[in-house]
Amino acid sequence: MVHKENEIQPVADTGRPTAWRCTVCGFVFHGEKPPKGCPVCHSPTPEFIRDGQRAPLTYEGEPFDVLLINGSTHRAGNTGHMADLAEEILREQGIAYRRYNLSEHTIDYCWCCYAVRAESCTYPCRNKNDDMPAFHRMLEASKAVIIVSPINWNSMSVRLKAFLDRTTCMENLYHLKKPGHTEGKIAGILVQGHEDGAIKTAMDIWLNFEQMGYILAPFGIGFRTHGSEFNSSTDREFFRNDDFIVRQAKGVTSNVITLMKEGLEERLKGRLVPVTE
Numbered sequence: 361m362v363h364k365e366n367e368i369q370p371v372a373d374t375g376r377p378t379a380w381r382c383t384v385c386g387f388v389f390h391g392e393k394p395p396k397g398c399p400v401c402h403s404p405t406p407e408f409i410r411d412g413q414r415a416p417l418t419y420e421g422e423p424f425d426v427l428l429i430n431g432s433t434h435r436a437g438n439t440g441h442m443a444d445l446a447e448e449i450l451r452e453q454g455i456a457y458r459r460y461n462l463s464e465h466t467i468d469y470c471w472c473c474y475a476v477r478a479e480s481c482t483y484p485c486r487n488k489n490d491d492m493p494a495f496h497r498m499l500e501a502s503k504a505v506i507i508v509s510p511i512n513w514n515s516m517s518v519r520l521k522a523f524l525d526r527t528t529c530m531e532n533l534y535h536l537k538k539p540g541h542t543e544g545k546i547a548g549i550l551v552q553g554h555e556d557g558a559i560k561t562a563m564d565i566w567l568n569f570e571q572m573g574y575i576l577a578p579f580g581i582g583f584r585t586h587g588s589e590f591n592s593s594t595d596r597e598f599f600r601n602d603d604f605i606v607r608q609a610k611g612v613t614s615n616v617i618t619l620m621k622e623g624l625e626e627r628l629k630g631r632l633v634p635v636t637e
């Protein structure tokens with residue numbers, strides 16, 4: 361089983377106190393342990409990771425089953441909790457998976473070469489300066505994706521939007537009538553937020569994968585919102601004591617695994633007609 365949460369190299373031991381970086385705002389703290397919350401953005405302690413030389417994300421090419429993406433600004437917030445629940449099922453079922461929290465990675469905005477000329481948008485992507493080339497290769501190598509997102513203004517987080525924009529070069533292969541790498545793969549989508557926009561957020565995410573030839577797992581969208589009686593100060597406790605979010609996250613993950621095991625990607629090879637815009 362493959363499970364890699366991130367591949368940031370910790371700094372070499374210099375005898376100095378460990379440097380801890382807040383993955384939300386970038387504040388760096390020196391000490392044996394991360395601080396009790398970030399003094400700059402007020403994020404809680406779990407948002408801190410060891411700071412170090414940030415080598416670009418690499419991927420050595422070993423195929424695996426499921427790519428699990430936490431698209432939140434917070435690696436360990438409510439979206440992170442939903443991703444943890446998905447991970448429980450992946451582990452229980454012995455699935456080879458990799459989880460990435462986008463807040464720990466550098467993903468530039470899309471250069472939108474496609475908007476200049478469809479042929480100018482090439483795969484591999486022209487922008488090789490960040491972590492996205494490794495994610496492209498992992499999308500190619502995995503059989504399924506599970507995307508987890510918070511609702512931000514009735515849609516996905518901006519980090520996830522940047523990630524999805526950067527898949528344009530994979531989608532564009534079909535548009536250019538070149539062999540693609542993603543048709544027949546399976547997708548599952550998990551969303552959480554306060555009150556509005558969960559379905560729209562899920563559909564915004566899904567439309568991206570649909571254009572890459574992914575198949576949405578049956579009952580492949582799960583979401584959980586709460587009413588106005590909860591707010592950002594109380595919602596962490598709400599989500600962590602909520603059975604409904606457990607059923608949503610674990611159910612979708614299980615359905616992704618079940619469909620993935622049907623081997624549709626192999627069986628559909630060469631038989632699909634790409635319909636893209």
Ligand SMILES: Cc1cc2nc3c(=O)[nH]c(=O)nc-3n(C[C@H](O)[C@H](O)[C@H](O)COP(=O)(O)O)c2cc1C
Pocket residue numbers: 432433434436437438439440510511512513514515552553554555556557585592595
């Ligand atoms: C910029 C911003 C916009 C938001 N917009 C919405 C929204 O449209 N609908 C909603 O239900 N919640 C909205 N929320 C609330 C978040 O979805 C909620 O706080 C979520 O639990 C955050 O997930 P996280 O802990 O992974 O960051 C918004 C939060 C932020 C910061």
